[in-house]
Amino acid sequence: MLERVRLANFRSHEAYRLDCKPSTTLILGENGCGKTSVLEAIYIALQGKSFRAVDREIVKRETDFYRIEVEFDSGERTIVTYDGNKRQFLVGDRKAARLPKKYKHPVVLFLPSDLNLVEASPTRKRDFFDRLGAQLNADYSNSLSRYNKALKQRNELLKRPDADEGALFSWNLLMAKYGVEIRQERTRMVEELNRRLTEAYRSIAENHDTVRMIYDSYTGESSESEYLRLLSLDYERDHLTGHTNFGIHKDDFEFVFNEVGAEGNASRGEMRSIMLALKFIESDLLHETFGERPLVLLDDVFSELDDTRQKALTTNFERNQVILTSVKAPF
Ligand SMILES: Nc1ncnc2c1ncn2[C@@H]1O[C@H](COP(=O)(O)OP(=O)(O)OP(=O)(O)O)[C@@H](O)[C@H]1O
Numbered sequence: 383m384l385e386r387v388r389l390a391n392f393r394s395h396e397a398y399r400l401d402c403k404p405s406t407t408l409i410l411g412e413n414g415c416g417k418t419s420v421l422e423a424i425y426i427a428l429q430g431k432s433f434r435a436v437d438r439e440i441v442k443r444e445t446d447f448y449r450i451e452v453e454f455d456s457g458e459r460t461i462v463t464y465d466g467n468k469r470q471f472l473v474g475d476r477k478a479a480r481l482p483k484k485y486k487h488p489v490v491l492f493l494p495s496d497l498n499l500v501e502a503s504p505t506r507k508r509d510f511f512d513r514l515g516a517q518l519n520a521d522y523s524n525s526l527s528r529y530n531k532a533l534k535q536r537n538e539l540l541k542r543p544d545a546d547e548g549a550l551f552s553w554n555l556l557m558a559k560y561g562v563e564i565r566q567e568r569t570r571m572v573e574e575l576n577r578r579l580t581e582a583y584r585s586i587a588e589n590h591d592t593v594r595m596i597y598d599s600y601t602g603e604s605s606e607s608e609y610l611r612l613l614s615l616d617y618e619r620d621h622l623t624g625h626t627n628f629g630i631h632k633d634d635f636e637f638v639f640n641e642v643g644a645e646g647n648a649s650r651g652e653m654r655s656i657m658l659a660l661k662f663i664e665s666d667l668l669h670e671t672f673g674e675r676p677l678v679l680l681d682d683v684f685s686e687l688d689d690t691r692q693k694a695l696t697t698n699f700e701r702n703q704v705i706l707t708s709v710k711a712p713f
Pocket residue numbers: 392393394395411412413414415416417418419420439440441442443682709
């Protein structure tokens with residue numbers, strides 16, 4: 383359980399302290415007063431990086447460092463510092479540039495923008511499922527960051543007028559290797575979600591609707607060698623456009639509601655319920671994986687939900703520690 387949070391020079395907070403309740407902590411305040419920033423700081427201390435920005439944007443303007451300190455009821459403490467240049471985690475009596483795996487704690491983060499994910503762009507959907515995949519599986523997180531590095535390098539090469547196919551080849555190899563790994567992991571994740579989605583949905587809506595997801599990979603079902611071939615085949619187009627056109631960075635996820643595409647078919651409330659259901663499943667999966675109930679961070683989502691859905695949210699996270707923000711008192 384999270385007991386206390388202290389911030390220094392974190393976005394608009396010069397000095398801030400939050401004492402957390404074992405069950406629900408409410409952060410109440412007007413627009414722009416820094417509520418989401420508190421959740422962001424907690425997320426960094428528990429997960430190792432922000433969900434919305436890089437450090438130099440986070441440091442309070444006109445200052446040159448920030449500090450986050452979180453304390454757990456176990457006595458464990460994580461201190462994050464950033465000196466304008468480097469971020470450092472102090473855990474136990476160790477210093478590290480990245481938060482060590484054993485000091486990470488599972489978090490379910492629910493942002494207002496998550497509520498319309500069903501209709502969101504492929505980029506936002508990938509971000510959403512990548513965040514989930516990375517929390518559930520460190521290998522996934524690894525493959526993804528290696529893939530993204532290779533993609534960035536390859537795109538930089540493509541923008542050079544003298545880029546030749548030979549120079550791209552080593553990046554192609556890495557992208558095919560990690561691309562296939564990521565696709566396999568995304569496939570597994572969607573299968574797992576599909577085993578639970580309809581039931582979780584019905585626990586909110588109490589009806590006979592069915593919900594499932596489709597993982598639509600741009601790369602089809604290509605083997606690693608086939609992937610490599612297709613990637614290399616796009617060389618002319620890639621060079622012309624200055625970026626990589628083939629790969630899992632173009633994958634999409636679709637929601638199916640009562641056997642038709644949810645987008646443009648399910649109502650707004652139904653789409654929101656699908657997202658609630660996904661968050662409940664996320665919490666269960668994290669609990670099963672870590673043997674620890676995740677901390678639930680709810681950013682301003684209550685005001686967007688009707689009574690039934692608010693109730694479902696409260697009931698489902700009854701046994702989790704919850705920190706929520708709101709502009710108006712939600713209860
Ligand atoms: N690096 C920074 N230094 C100083 N202030 C910042 C920095 N980054 C953001 N801010 C300010 O902090 C505030 C945003 O904080 P935050 O998003 O946490 O607010 P909020 O309470 O969640 O608002 P809302 O209710 O609108 O969601 C804004 O006023 C923004 O201008």
